[in-house]
Amino acid sequence: AQTVTQSQPEMSVQEAETVTLSCTYDTSESDYYLFWYKQPPSRQMILVIRQEAYKQQNATENRFSVNFQKAAKSFSLKISDSQLGDAAMYFCAFDSWGKLQFGAGTQVVVTP
Amino acid sequence: DTAVSQTPKYLVTQMGNDKSIKCEQNLGHDTMYWYKQDSKKFLKIMFSYNNKELIINETVPNRFSPKSPDKAHLNLHINSLELGDSAVYFCASSQTGTKASRGYTFGSGTRLTVV
Structure with a gap:
């Protein structure tokens, strides 16, 4: 199980x-997808960034970028130039065979 | 236009009642899901349907019954509601089969409170 x-x-x-x-994630699959979702207080789940495991190049979306280390099974998210609107719960998620599994979440607090 | 819409957004009901949550997507996706987010914000998949066929059925009490009349709709019916059913329920959809289009779109959630 992942x-x-x-x-x-x-x-x-x-x-x-x-x-x-x-x-970090644990899987025996070789083909899968990884996501970061943002959940602000409005509770809407917003896709931040997506990475296909078969792609070695790290995904970027404006101020958001990932460091994908397949061998280490690590998928970190970097938020650059943080803004007040980035304050939210961030969930890492793993997808294989159409079953999205989430981590417990990290609450990001942005201070002025 | 809302891509994945759920109704109602809030639902307060008494223990023992039966309630339904509706979900519709206009993205043309072939797969729909129900997720439950508990009080600690942990998200867990409950069900998935692909073209009206049940694909994933996690360990969910029989009191929960999903129904998919067509691939754009997935409703969740809950019988004999219990206090522990209080949570936020998210509907989501995705298009399976093509790697390039893989991604999940979530509805805004339904906060269910059982009193």
């Missing part, structure tokens, strides 16, 4: 600074 671990319950960052959220 598991997704987010070891940081909460991370605090100042505006304009950079924060990195860690995520």
